[in-house]
Amino acid sequence: xxxxxxxxxxxxxxxxxxxxxxxxxxxxxxxxxxxxxxxxxxxxxxxxxxxxxxxxxxxxxxxxxxxxxxxxxxxxxxxxxxxxxxxxxxxxxxxxxxxxxxxxxxxxxxxxxxxxxxxxxxxxxxxxxxxxxxxxxxxxxxxxxxxxxxxxxxxxxxxxxxxxxxxxxxxxxxxxxxxxxxxxxxxxxxxxxxxxxxxxxxxxxxxxxxxxxxxxxxxxxxxxxxxxxxxxxxxxxxxxxxxxxxxxxxxxxxxxxxxxxxxxxxxxxxxxxxxxxxxxxxxxxxxxxxxxxxxxxxxxxxxxxxxxxxxxxxxxxxxxxxxxxxxxxxxxxx
Numbered sequence: 310x311x312x313x314x315x316x317x318x319x320x321x322x323x324x325x326x327x328x329x330x331x332x333x334x335x336x337x338x339x340x341x342x343x344x345x346x347x348x349x350x351x352x353x354x355x356x357x358x359x360x361x362x363x364x365x366x367x368x369x370x371x372x373x374x375x376x377x378x379x380x381x382x383x384x385x386x387x388x389x390x391x392x393x394x395x396x397x398x399x400x401x402x403x404x405x406x407x408x409x410x411x412x413x414x415x416x417x418x419x420x421x422x423x424x425x426x427x428x429x430x431x432x433x434x435x436x437x438x439x440x441x442x443x444x445x446x447x448x449x450x451x452x453x454x455x456x457x458x459x460x461x462x463x464x465x466x467x468x469x470x471x472x473x474x475x476x477x478x479x480x481x482x483x484x485x486x487x488x489x490x491x492x493x494x495x496x497x498x499x500x501x502x503x504x505x506x507x508x509x510x511x512x513x514x515x516x517x518x519x520x521x522x523x524x525x526x527x528x529x530x531x532x533x534x535x536x537x538x539x540x541x542x543x544x545x546x547x548x549x550x551x552x553x554x555x556x557x558x559x560x561x562x563x564x565x566x567x568x569x570x571x572x573x574x575x576x577x578x579x580x581x582x583x584x585x586x587x588x589x590x591x592x593x594x595x596x597x598x599x600x601x602x603x604x605x606x607x608x609x610x611x612x613x614x615x616x617x618x619x620x621x622x623x624x625x626x627x628x629x630x631x632x633x634x635x636x637x638x639x640x641x642x643x
Contacts, residue, residue, distance in 0.1 A: 315349060327355045332388065361395060369395055374404040377411065421448060422456055430457060435465045438472070533558070533587065541585040558587065563595050574599055 319339050326335050327350050336346040365385050372381050373396050379389040387395075396402075422430075426446055433442050434457045443450040457463075479485075489495075504510075528534075528544055536542040536555065543561060546554040563576040570576060574597050578584070582594040598606075605611055610618050 320349075320353070323350060324353065324355065366395070366399060370399060370401050373401050375407060427456075427460075431460070431462055434462050436468045535585055539585070541587060541590065559590050559595055562590055562592060563597060566592050567597070570597065575603055577603065 319341075322339065323335060323346065326338075332346055332350075333343050336343045339346065365387075368385055369381060369392060372384070373392065377389075378392040378396070381387075382389045382392040385392075429446060430442065430453060433445075434453070439453055439457075440450050443453045446453070477485075530544050530547060532544040534542055534544075534555075536557065538557075540557045540559065542555045542557050544554055545556050545561075548554055559578060560570070560576050564570065576595055576597050578594055579596050582589075584590060584594075609621055613621070
């Protein structure tokens with residue numbers, strides 16, 4: 310790329326084309342950087358003067374709400390800035406949601422998962438080794454796994470069984486060295502049982518008896534306890550799947566009166582009404598709010614006066630600066 314002094318012919322070309330051609334096209338013709346061309350134009354006092362006609366105004370009004378200003382400018386031969394200024398003069402605005410749609414389009418354009426590759430993954434993933442599929446499409450295996458999980462594509466049960474069986478039968482499988490060889494006679498063959506003698510039978514666990522942590526956690530359906538979050542909870546099932554067998558009492562009270570909790574909402578106590586006493590957990594002490602509202606109420610900006618909020622923000626800023634400096638010093642250390 311040319312970064313030397315500007316020749317006379319370069320300056321003349323810049324004066325002739327600037328304002329009627331795109332700056333990046335001029336930079337390409339001069340084999341110079343975009344910023345260098347723009348800076349030189351400003352030094353020479355050159356300005357982009359697009360001759361706006363009713364036809365160009367109509368194009369801007371029609372296209373700009375759903376297209377980037379740069380794309381519109383490239384179509385009509387104007388700079389992005391000129392299109393933006395003209396849109397302001399005409400009162401033309403972007404369509405609602407344009408920024409989100411354009412951002413998604415840009416993300417999808419950069420994604421290696423084209424529709425064709427996605428179709429191949431969807432077709433082959435359930436019955437193909439992921440490493441083989443990744444090698445076939447030229448991507449890392451973990452990305453293929455993540456993409457399949459995102460779309461809910463899983464291996465078939467038959468493929469999982471056959472793959473596991475093939476691995477176990479492979480000559481180099483590590484489990485083969487620990488298998489009993491064919492014809493092996495177990496050491497306890499013919500032995501009916503073993504009794505330690507003494508009074509051990511008096512303290513043995515009986516069949517079906519719970520012991521240890523299971524015994525401490527076990528309780529009949531309806532049992533009340535204080536959960537890890539400090540709420541009164543009631544046992545509602547016998548699935549032995551931990552927290553799924555328990556539900557907070559205040560949620561049960563609200564559900565009984567109003568039905569299932571709407572998605573994106575939660576049930577909480579009204580300010581000053583939280584309690585673990587069963588008789589005080591009543592419907593008038595509860596409210597159902599959105600997750601966003603709950604986050605707002607729990608924010609330090611809501612719960613502290615402005616001067617304290619300022620101190621918290623300042624402290625966080627200082628901590629970020631300290632962390633940044635420490636990382637820089639660590640990178641500089643050989």
